[in-house]
Amino acid sequence: MRREAAAIRREWLGHLLSTRPADRPAAEAAISELYLLIGLDPPRFHWVSSPAAALLTVPPRRRLRATEVLERLDEWPVPARLSRLLGELRGKVDRRMRENLRFRARRLLDTLIQQEISVSLARSFDAVARTQIRAAYLFPPWRFPSWYGMLCVSHMAYYDALRRMTGMAFGPWEERVLDPWTTVNRSCILWWPRTDTCTVSERPVAMHTEVWGDEGEVRLHHADGPAVRYADGWDVHAWHGTSVPSWVIDDPSVERIAREENVEIRRCAIERVGWAEYIDRAGLRLVASAPDPGNPGAELRLYDMRGNTRVLLAVNGSAERDGHRRRYGLTVPGHFSDPIAAAGWTYGLSAEQYSQLVRRT
Amino acid sequence: MTVTLESLTTRTGLAVLDHLERQVAIPVVDGLQAQGDLIVIPRHIIDSSISLRPDAVWGDVPPHGVELVRGVAGGHSHTLVADPGTCRWTTGVRDSAWLAIGMFEATAPVYLLHPEHGASGCAPGVYVVRRQREREGPRARLVAD
Numbered sequence: 001m002r003r004e005a006a007a008i009r010r011e012w013l014g015h016l017l018s019t020r021p022a023d024r025p026a027a028e029a030a031i032s033e034l035y036l037l038i039g040l041d042p043p044r045f046h047w048v049s050s051p052a053a054a055l056l057t058v059p060p061r062r063r064l065r066a067t068e069v070l071e072r073l074d075e076w077p078v079p080a081r082l083s084r085l086l087g088e089l090r091g092k093v094d095r096r097m098r099e100n101l102r103f104r105a106r107r108l109l110d111t112l113i114q115q116e117i118s119v120s121l122a123r124s125f126d127a128v129a130r131t132q133i134r135a136a137y138l139f140p141p142w143r144f145p146s147w148y149g150m151l152c153v154s155h156m157a158y159y160d161a162l163r164r165m166t167g168m169a170f171g172p173w174e175e176r177v178l179d180p181w182t183t184v185n186r187s188c189i190l191w192w193p194r195t196d197t198c199t200v201s202e203r204p205v206a207m208h209t210e211v212w213g214d215e216g217e218v219r220l221h222h223a224d225g226p227a228v229r230y231a232d233g234w235d236v237h238a239w240h241g242t243s244v245p246s247w248v249i250d251d252p253s254v255e256r257i258a259r260e261e262n263v264e265i266r267r268c269a270i271e272r273v274g275w276a277e278y279i280d281r282a283g284l285r286l287v288a289s290a291p292d293p294g295n296p297g298a299e300l301r302l303y304d305m306r307g308n309t310r311v312l313l314a315v316n317g318s319a320e321r322d323g324h325r326r327r328y329g330l331t332v333p334g335h336f337s338d339p340i341a342a343a344g345w346t347y348g349l350s351a352e353q354y355s356q357l358v359r360r361t
Numbered sequence: 362m363t364v365t366l367e368s369l370t371t372r373t374g375l376a377v378l379d380h381l382e383r384q385v386a387i388p389v390v391d392g393l394q395a396q397g398d399l400i401v402i403p404r405h406i407i408d409s410s411i412s413l414r415p416d417a418v419w420g421d422v423p424p425h426g427v428e429l430v431r432g433v434a435g436g437h438s439h440t441l442v443a444d445p446g447t448c449r450w451t452t453g454v455r456d457s458a459w460l461a462i463g464m465f466e467a468t469a470p471v472y473l474l475h476p477e478h479g480a481s482g483c484a485p486g487v488y489v490v491r492r493q494r495e496r497e498g499p500r501a502r503l504v505a506d
Contacts, residue, residue, distance in 0.1 A: 213431075214431045263497050263498035264497065264498075267497060294393070294394070294395060309496060316397075317395065317396070317397070317478060318381070318477060318478045318479055319380070320380075321378070321380040330493075330495045330504065331495045331496045331497065332495065332496050333496050346493045346494055346495060346504070347395075347400045347402075347460065347491050347493055347494075348407075348410070348456070348457075348458025348459075348460045348491060348494075349400075349402070349406075349407070353393070353402075353406055353407070354393075356392055356393050356406070357392070357393045357394070357395060357400075358390045358392035358393055358394055359388060359390060359392075359394045359395070359481060360394070360395040360396075361394075361395070361396050361397075361475075361478040361479050361480070361481055
């Protein structure tokens with residue numbers, strides 16, 4: 001069962017990460033069908049080359065009302081009605097499940113599908129799609145439009161998994177909603193439905209991710225260029241899931257790192273350079289060094305950084321494949337002058353406690 | 362019987378990177394041991410910072426082990442491995458440093474296994490497992506290797 005769930009998850013993750021051109025005829029037909037389901041005529045379509053282009057361009061021959069700008073997406077009527085449609089679908093399917101499956105089976109299945117598929121895909125969607133939306137629009141986090149949650153592939157993946165794992169049949173109305181919504185998810189990712197026009201973004205032409213979660217969740221990461229790139233040149237750079245300015249990846253110079261105010265971005269840039277290399281290039285002052293307890297031959301070196309921060313350069317307890325031992329930096333509060341005390345702090349221990357370390361691997 | 366990385370991976374089915382020395386006996390010690398971003402601390406050393414939550418649930422460590430921390434980006438986990446009936450484990454721990462992920466009690470040697478870091482052997486006793494933190498601006502963040 002778990003293997004089947006993982007296979008379904010991979011399939012839907014594939015739709016989320018796809019870099020094929022959007023299937024425009026399929027997307028348009030399916031979105032039109034969804035408009036019909038909420039009692040509206042099919043919209044005209046305005047295809048844009050990237051999420052950023054959706055913000056910068058308006059549908060041709062159309063003047064937007066003040067409430068129709070993307071920043072006020074949550075006030076638009078169509079997204080609200082489509083969200084309600086998705087809610088009704090959920091209600092109907094829940095009822096059908098209660099009628100068809102015994103309590104225990106329902107609970108087991110729900111837990112499995114939620115854990116292995118829905119939650120995992122929702123996290124991947126957040127890390128991949130939301131990061132792009134944020135890069136394009138700069139929302140304050142507490143005002144992230146709820147419509148984007150509706151675009152998440154986890155909803156249709158859930159129903160797909162129910163169908164495939166239980167053989168449960170849906171009713172005609174449910175199929176009428178599931179079918180076009182599934183098609184949209186498979187054909188494109190981001191779309192913005194206004195009353196009579198619908199803006200749809202093309203897919204990116206390149207996307208680089210890494211697996212980071214327990215259940216196959218992915219996040220954006222690319223050390224040698226943009227993590228996401230669209231045909232019109234708009235791109236997003238990311239370091240292990242954190243969206244960063246392009247210089248962090250392309251030119252993480254010591255001067256730029258020094259100018260950066262945001263600690264998280266600064267850390268990403270330093271990690272991109274490598275801690276040992278950065279300390280060298282930035283000429284950080286060595287405060288003190290000491291043998292690393294439990295790690296024979298290795299030294300802990302404490303350096304002064306800007307602000308009220310110091311960095312402890314430590315040596316890995318186990319060797320890499322090529323036999324060398326990786327060095328890594330840990331930032332610690334600036335009041336430490338003893339490397340042992342600083343190392344202890346990273347584990348919530350005193351210098352005296354940490355010095356009892358017997359073995360590090 | 363001498364426990365090596367070889368015998369541990371055979372027993373649990375967990376893999377380690379192939380450049381690690383597989384035939385060497387794993388030292389079993391009763392003191393502090395660090396394994397990458399995790400540290401195993403004999404409870405008595407930090408007794409004043411640690412308490413069990415009243416609702417703490419203990420579970421036996423199964424033959425295939427308990428995954429203490431799932432690693433990020435590549436999924437390297439720290440797994441606690443013990444012979445059946447020799448080790449129990451709980452996450453119901455309060456820690457004044459907010460770093461403990463749990464506590465285990467072993468009546469025979471148990472092992473902490475990681476694909477990159479190899480294995481650490483713990484002598485019978487009670488241990489607290491803590492994660493590592495670093496400073497980021499005014500806050501602390503957990504380290505993940």
